[in-house]
Amino acid sequence: MKKRLTALAALALACATPAFADLNIPNLSYRTGPFAAGGIPYADGFNDYFTLLNERDGGIGGEKVVVTECETAYNTEKGVECYEATKGNGALVYNPLSTGITYQLIPKVSADHIPLYTPGYGRTSAANGKIFEWVFNYPANYWDGASDIVNYLLGENGGDLKGKKIALVYHNSAYGKEPIPTLTKLAEKHGFELIEVPVDSPGQEQKSQWLQIRRDKPDYVLMWGWGVMNAVAIQEAANINYPMDHFIGVWWSGSENDVLPAGDAANGYKALTLHGSGSDYPVYADLQKYVVGAGKASGAGDQIGTVLYSRGMYAALVISEAIRKSQEMTGHAAITATELRDGFEALEITEARMAELGLPNFGQPFAASCTDHGGPGQAMIQQWDASARKWNLITPFIAPDDEVIQPLVDADSAAFAAENNIAERCN
Amino acid sequence: MSEQLLYAAEAGLNGLMAGVLYALVALGFVLIFKASGIFNYAQGVLALFAALTLVGFQNGQVPFAHLINAVFGTQIHEFGWRLPAVVAILLTGAVMVLLAILVERLILKHLVNQAPIILFMATIGLAYFLEGFGDIMWGADIKKLDVGLPQGISDTVESVTDSLFGYGFFIDRLDIVASIVAALLVLSLTLFSQFTKYGRALRAVADDHQAALSVGISLRFIWVMVWSIAGIVAMVAGVMWGAKSGVQFSLSLIALKALPVLMLGGFTSIPGAIVGGLIIGMGEKLFEFFIGPMIGGATENWFAYVLALLFLVFRPQGLFGERIIERV
Amino acid sequence: MLYREAGDFKTRYVDDSQTFPIRFDRWRYYAVLAIAFGVVPFLINDYWANAVFVPFLIYSIAAIGLNILTGYCGQVSLGTGGFMAVGAYACYKLMTAFPEVSILIHVLLAGGVTACVGVLFGLPSLRIKGFYLAVATLAAQFFLVWLFNKVPWFYNYSASGQINAPERTIFGQAVTGASTTPAAKYLFCLVILFALAWLARNLTRGTIGRKWMAIRDMDIAAEIIGVNPLTTKLSAFAVSSFYIGVAGALFFAVYLGAAEVGEAFGIQKSFLVLFMVIIGGLGSIFGSFAGAAFLVLMPVVLKNLLVGTLGWPTDLAAHIELMIVGGLIILFLIVEPHGLAQLWRLSKEKLRLWPFPH
Numbered sequence A: 001m002k003k004r005l006t007a008l009a010a011l012a013l014a015c016a017t018p019a020f021a022d023l024n025i026p027n028l029s030y031r032t033g034p035f036a037a038g039g040i041p042y043a044d045g046f047n048d049y050f051t052l053l054n055e056r057d058g059g060i061g062g063e064k065v066v067v068t069e070c071e072t073a074y075n076t077e078k079g080v081e082c083y084e085a086t087k088g089n090g091a092l093v094y095n096p097l098s099t100g101i102t103y104q105l106i107p108k109v110s111a112d113h114i115p116l117y118t119p120g121y122g123r124t125s126a127a128n129g130k131i132f133e134w135v136f137n138y139p140a141n142y143w144d145g146a147s148d149i150v151n152y153l154l155g156e157n158g159g160d161l162k163g164k165k166i167a168l169v170y171h172n173s174a175y176g177k178e179p180i181p182t183l184t185k186l187a188e189k190h191g192f193e194l195i196e197v198p199v200d201s202p203g204q205e206q207k208s209q210w211l212q213i214r215r216d217k218p219d220y221v222l223m224w225g226w227g228v229m230n231a232v233a234i235q236e237a238a239n240i241n242y243p244m245d246h247f248i249g250v251w252w253s254g255s256e257n258d259v260l261p262a263g264d265a266a267n268g269y270k271a272l273t274l275h276g277s278g279s280d281y282p283v284y285a286d287l288q289k290y291v292v293g294a295g296k297a298s299g300a301g302d303q304i305g306t307v308l309y310s311r312g313m314y315a316a317l318v319i320s321e322a323i324r325k326s327q328e329m330t331g332h333a334a335i336t337a338t339e340l341r342d343g344f345e346a347l348e349i350t351e352a353r354m355a356e357l358g359l360p361n362f363g364q365p366f367a368a369s370c371t372d373h374g375g376p377g378q379a380m381i382q383q384w385d386a387s388a389r390k391w392n393l394i395t396p397f398i399a400p401d402d403e404v405i406q407p408l409v410d411a412d413s414a415a416f417a418a419e420n421n422i423a424e425r426c427n
Numbered sequence B: 001m002s003e004q005l006l007y008a009a010e011a012g013l014n015g016l017m018a019g020v021l022y023a024l025v026a027l028g029f030v031l032i033f034k035a036s037g038i039f040n041y042a043q044g045v046l047a048l049f050a051a052l053t054l055v056g057f058q059n060g061q062v063p064f065a066h067l068i069n070a071v072f073g074t075q076i077h078e079f080g081w082r083l084p085a086v087v088a089i090l091l092t093g094a095v096m097v098l099l100a101i102l103v104e105r106l107i108l109k110h111l112v113n114q115a116p117i118i119l120f121m122a123t124i125g126l127a128y129f130l131e132g133f134g135d136i137m138w139g140a141d142i143k144k145l146d147v148g149l150p151q152g153i154s155d156t157v158e159s160v161t162d163s164l165f166g167y168g169f170f171i172d173r174l175d176i177v178a179s180i181v182a183a184l185l186v187l188s189l190t191l192f193s194q195f196t197k198y199g200r201a202l203r204a205v206a207d208d209h210q211a212a213l214s215v216g217i218s219l220r221f222i223w224v225m226v227w228s229i230a231g232i233v234a235m236v237a238g239v240m241w242g243a244k245s246g247v248q249f250s251l252s253l254i255a256l257k258a259l260p261v262l263m264l265g266g267f268t269s270i271p272g273a274i275v276g277g278l279i280i281g282m283g284e285k286l287f288e289f290f291i292g293p294m295i296g297g298a299t300e301n302w303f304a305y306v307l308a309l310l311f312l313v314f315r316p317q318g319l320f321g322e323r324i325i326e327r328v
Numbered sequence C: 001m002l003y004r005e006a007g008d009f010k011t012r013y014v015d016d017s018q019t020f021p022i023r024f025d026r027w028r029y030y031a032v033l034a035i036a037f038g039v040v041p042f043l044i045n046d047y048w049a050n051a052v053f054v055p056f057l058i059y060s061i062a063a064i065g066l067n068i069l070t071g072y073c074g075q076v077s078l079g080t081g082g083f084m085a086v087g088a089y090a091c092y093k094l095m096t097a098f099p100e101v102s103i104l105i106h107v108l109l110a111g112g113v114t115a116c117v118g119v120l121f122g123l124p125s126l127r128i129k130g131f132y133l134a135v136a137t138l139a140a141q142f143f144l145v146w147l148f149n150k151v152p153w154f155y156n157y158s159a160s161g162q163i164n165a166p167e168r169t170i171f172g173q174a175v176t177g178a179s180t181t182p183a184a185k186y187l188f189c190l191v192i193l194f195a196l197a198w199l200a201r202n203l204t205r206g207t208i209g210r211k212w213m214a215i216r217d218m219d220i221a222a223e224i225i226g227v228n229p230l231t232t233k234l235s236a237f238a239v240s241s242f243y244i245g246v247a248g249a250l251f252f253a254v255y256l257g258a259a260e261v262g263e264a265f266g267i268q269k270s271f272l273v274l275f276m277v278i279i280g281g282l283g284s285i286f287g288s289f290a291g292a293a294f295l296v297l298m299p300v301v302l303k304n305l306l307v308g309t310l311g312w313p314t315d316l317a318a319h320i321e322l323m324i325v326g327g328l329i330i331l332f333l334i335v336e337p338h339g340l341a342q343l344w345r346l347s348k349e350k351l352r353l354w355p356f357p358h
Helices: A002-014 A036-057 A076-087 A099-112 A142-156 A179-190 A207-216 A228-239 A256-266 A283-292 A307-330 A337-345 A351-356 A402-420 B003-036 B043-059 B065-072 B085-106 B116-138 B155-165 B173-195 B197-207 B209-214 B219-245 B249-265 B270-290 B300-314 C023-043 C046-072 C080-097 C103-126 C130-150 C182-204 C207-217 C219-224 C229-256 C267-280 C285-309 C314-335 C339-353
Strands: A023-029 A065-071 A165-171 A193-199 A220-224 A247-249 A270-273 A380-385 A390-393
Touching (some): A023 A036, A023 A076, A036 A065, A036 A256, A036 A283, A036 A307, A065 A076, A065 C285, A065 C314, A076 A099, A076 C046, A142 A179, A142 A270, A142 A402, A165 A179, A165 A207, A179 A193, A179 A220, A193 A207, A207 A228, A220 A228, A228 A247, A228 B219, A270 A390, A307 A337, B003 B043, B003 B173, B003 B219, B003 B270, B043 B116, B043 B219, B043 B249, B065 C314, B085 B219, B116 C130, B116 C267, B116 C314, B173 B270, B197 B209, B209 B219, B219 B249, B249 B270, B249 B300, B270 B300, B300 C103, B300 C130, C023 C182, C046 C182, C046 C207, C046 C229, C046 C267, C046 C285, C080 C103, C080 C130, C080 C267, C103 C130, C103 C229, C130 C267, C182 C207, C182 C285, C207 C219, C207 C229, C219 C229, C267 C285, C267 C314, C285 C314, C314 C339
Parallel strands (some): A023 A065, A165 A193, A220 A247, A247 A270
Antiparallel strands (some): A270 A380, A380 A390
């Protein structure tokens, strides 16, 4: 017991609280553990964009942004610890890049009144702003993604998928199971057959799954994977000579990390994406000048322009725009988390604004509202060119089938509301 | 032959190949357990560490680059050379030997004669340490491992089986290579332990520590030797798995695949590890093929353990384990 | 000086066999209890509750449970994560099926369900021993996790398979759900831990505890002197699983509030609790606390020290943290292979003679 008390005393010393920052944004990142390869570029992109704003513009609306990074190792307990450690410093918004941690934080942020921004991951039905006041997941969510792929395939097949076989290779976890209800509904609607192929985490060994795919000969294979599972799946698909251009991953299965280990065999693999990638956008000149050149790049500084780096940057961009919006609405620069929530809800990002920010044709324009926290849900398809080591966008933004998704979102959020006694807003 | 039977044969055959890879990991466990009675939890991390080191050498990465950059504010990442695979493998082997010496000096020496669970715990500490050390030395991002191993479907097997049965079997060329390497490894280990002086010393230690000590065999040298061999076996396993998935953290989890193999084959038997690996590999693939679809799939993780458990109930010492004789 | 037996006369046998025979120890024990119940709840805030105290209390329960099985009865188990999952899911099903029943009863019932499952998976221990048994319990771990992931009934058919703890109250105070105050969480766990630790201490020094230890020391010899291995081993599995199930239920309902089986109750959890037991000291209730404190606090302290105070990049700090924890485990084992509890015992021996050792 004495030992425990001394340890506590040491901890209390170690916990010297940092000074209150003007705009404090915690970055719950993971640079270690099984998913580090995905977490590193995302965190770098997220940090670098705010560094750019600080260095180039002197912050947002004259207020410096302080990004406090906290390591979660993709572990929910560490995520909770990070949340509690950072929220006391006036944290404005959380973006944990983990579906598990997101589920954990949804009740907590709702009680603590801090917005939670989960672009392209997290709880899909949080798109329903009537129930989830504090959660935002625009511009797109998993169910949109599933529908986007099916719509793309419909386009490829002249609008008819009858009698086709589509296999879904998924991470056997909450995240991987997300698209199944949507795809089941879409299979009924369009008359294709859905084959579910679960892969247990981490997915180092997938021989049986790919033998099954080889036997069943599906017309298309979709993938909901993360971490090492992606790389192994692409390698195994290449091993069985599955046509790579019939293999389509969600946006979390479409980064350089996933295709590079397979080398040339990955050529032609397709994946959804919410944004462009590569460093051909005007903003990279500024990044080079103010951040990388000045030696202020986050991490090792070798991730710039990769898909996940771009995604981290995109998330930071949306957050900074929401901050700007709420500064505009309240008229003062040092906003609070509650004011930022209003900013998120009133946020509108147009193509003109994206071009102004140095990212023309990078992401889709969207406008949030009290009921709509989910955005239009569009995504593009990108294809990997192994010889040039580059992702190429091969389609414009594809819209999801809201007729199928909206009822699913309503049903799931209604179940959550009933379980937790939440009254509908926005009426 | 009916189609179902052909598919089953294909699944079983692939299971055998996967089993060889499991056996490769299990082999490292067996060697250390036999010579020192230590259940080496760090075996998986050793494989990861070896693979990281190999890739690092090959690509001319600067070790501890991130730490150096953070402390001194420099921007160094690579030496700018690329070593040929053979040189990198030899260098990695040397690192594994060095690691074995350090493990013996710093840990094992101080823990002689402790209960097995204490030694087990010490290897867990080692696993933690190496995990952090490997990451800090070489970085936590995913790395492509290329030592020139072939990959992809073997066309010969496919065309031969196609002409025989009308259905081309899928066999990964990497698996064929892995099987050959594993066979060579086991053969050379057997020759080593049967026909060389040190091999005999190793077997003597495995039989009876005290008797071996009394005839002048240095226990500490044997431990360094056996940890070096286990390190090199870990490197081979790391290369085979890393070629498929790239080198990253999850590689250390392959140890979990080896545990049911150990249970089945017995902790002290090298042939046991091989046969156990084959049975587990084939069993789990066939179960996933026949029963998996009925109960929702992804059964491989637990089935291996349940199979081994059922087996142990009837034969508690494993397939080739030493008979447990208990006296009061 | 203060810590001595001299002058502390016992007049009854009961006094002689009490847990803290030395007066100073007794006072210290009461002081710790008084602080834990009377002072901490008023000072605690969200950070201390969620990052330090609540996980420490819950892991202590799990560690006591595993210590009963491994430390007292000698059966090494790596199924802890799976059994915690049983507790968590049982608690979830009970909470949602009978919302009007008190959460305390649900938590205890969840422990009971886990005890039954534990006995089932304990059956092979009659045939399999040592490391073989440890690996065999992994079968329970993997199978249970797979089961809870696969069968939708367990997670009430929700879209993603996550389970969420709804709000439940005791005496009008929320103890689960988002609006729970840190003090309520802390006290709820503390009361359960106190009761269970007291029970464990008294179980282990009674008949049943002696039987467990006889089996641990040598099961064949124990059988010969009339200890029934079947009932003894299975009772150890049952009691141990009950504790672990309660810990799992609290872990899900009070601490996390939402859980996904593979992530929250994976194989890492099994190893973590085993580490706690071994580092703390096998066969010691105090050791369970010490081990849990070490492995819960150490990473938090290191992280705050390296990132918060020294300002290192988070990834370097995380890697170095792993190295330090690993190094410390090895160091502790070399210095004192029998765990923190043994260190504590030795220092007490020294204290008795202080300041005049002979």
